[in-house]
Amino acid sequence: MTTDPLAAAGLDPETGLDLPVPTRVVFGRGTLDRLGALAAPLGGHALLVCGRTAMRRHGHLDRAQALLRAAGVAVTVFDRVSANPRSDEVDDALALARVHSCDLVIGLGGGSAIDAAKAVAVAVGADTVRDLIGHTLPASAPALPVVAVPTTAGSGSEVTKGAIVTDVVRRFKSGIRGDAVAPRVAVVDPDLTENLPTTVAVESGFDALAHAVEGAVARRATEQSRAYSRRALALVRDNLPPVARGEASPQVRENLALAALLGGVNVATVSTCLPHRLQQAMGSVSRIELSHGRGLALLYPAWLRSAYPYASEAFDAVADALGHRDAADAIGALAEKTGLGGSLADRGFTERDIETCLAGISGNLDNDPHPQIDSGLLRGIYRDSLR
Secondary structure, three states, X not given: OOOOHHXXXXXOOOOOOOOOOOOEEEEOOOHHHHHHHHHHHHOOEEEEEEEOOHHHHOOHHHHHHHHXXXXXXXXXXXXXXXXXXXXXXXXXXXXXXXXXXXXXXXXXXXXXXXXXXXXXXXXXXXXXXXXXXXXXXXXXXXXXXEEEEEOOOOOOOOOOOEEEEEEOOOOEEEEEEOHHHOOOEEEEOHXXXXXXXHHHHHHHHHHHHXXXXXXXXXXXXXXHHHHHHHHHHHHHHXXXXXXXXXXXXXXXXXXXXXXXXXXXXXXXXXOOOHHHHHHHHHHHOOOOOOOHHHHHXXXXXXXXXXXXXXXXXXXXXXXXXXXXXXXXXXXXXXXXXXXXXXXXHHHOOOOOHHHHHHHOOOOOOOOOXXXXXXXXXXXXXXXXXXX
C-alpha cells in the first residue's frame, strides 16, 4: 500500500503545495502532461534549455516539445548545457532566445539545466551573464518567466532564488540571486527520474540531504524550515540507500522528489551554510570535474565536526531524524552506504588547490553556525577534507 508523500510530510494533499515560495508547484507522477497548459499563459515562444544527450535519449525532450506545441507554444531548443553550467553556454542560449524573440524559458533536466534556464531569463537585460554572476539582483530586475521541470531529485532548483554559473573568463563559480531568479512554475514529476544513472541519483540525493541539514542548523532556520528538514531527512534516510542498490521503485522516486522539493524550499527561505560556499568555490579548480552533490559529501565530515559545538541541539535533532545519536556518524554512514565516502585527495585535489578555492569563495557566510568565519577556518575545513 502506497502512502501519499504530501500527507506523510504533514502537508494536506489538496493544499499542501501552497509553499512559502513565489513558485507555483505542481507535484506528482504524470504531471509533465500539464506542461503545455501551464506554460501557455506565460508566453508564446519558449526557449527550452537542457543538457546535451540525456533528455533526447530518454524521450523527455521530444515529449516536452510536443506538449508545448499542442498548447500553441512555439519551441526553440538549446541543448548544450554542461554538468556545471558555464557563462559562455548561457550567453549562447541568450543569443538564441533573442534571435527567435522567445518570451518564456523552460528548464528541463537536473539542477544545472534549470540554473542555466534561470540565468538566461534574468540576463535578458544584460550584455553578458558574466555581469550578474556573484550578485544579488534588485527586485525590479527584468526577467523572462521560467518553467522548471526537474528530472533529478536533489538540487531543489525548481523553487530556489539562485542560479549557479561559472564565469569562464574569471574562472569564478558563483550564484546569481534574487526574487527575479525564481521560476514562475515548477512541474515536479517523479516519473522523470526513472532513467537516472545510479551515480547521478545518489549524488543528487546527497544534495537534498545537505539542504535538509542546513535548513535545520542555519542561523536563519525557522520552525517551518526545521519541520521541512525533519521530513526531508527521514525521506532521504529511508529512500536513498535503495536507490544506491538499484532498487528505485516509483514510491522511492516520489519520496526523494518530495525531499528535494522541501530542501529547495529551505534554500529559498533560509539559505544554506558553509558547505555550499566551499563547494561552489571548488569550481575554480578547472582541471577537476566534480558534481555538486559529491563535492558536498566530501566536505561534510570536516564541516560537521567543526560546526557541531556551535549548534549542538540542532545537529542532535538532525541525528535523531536520521535515526542516529550523532549527526556526523549518521551522515558518514549514509555516505559510505551510498558510495559517496572518501576525501578530496581521492578526487585529485591537492594542498596547492586550497588557496585557489579560498580565492573563489563568494556569497553569504554569516548563515553558518560558526560564530566567526575567517580564512583559517575555511582553510582548515578544506585541509581536513583532503585527508
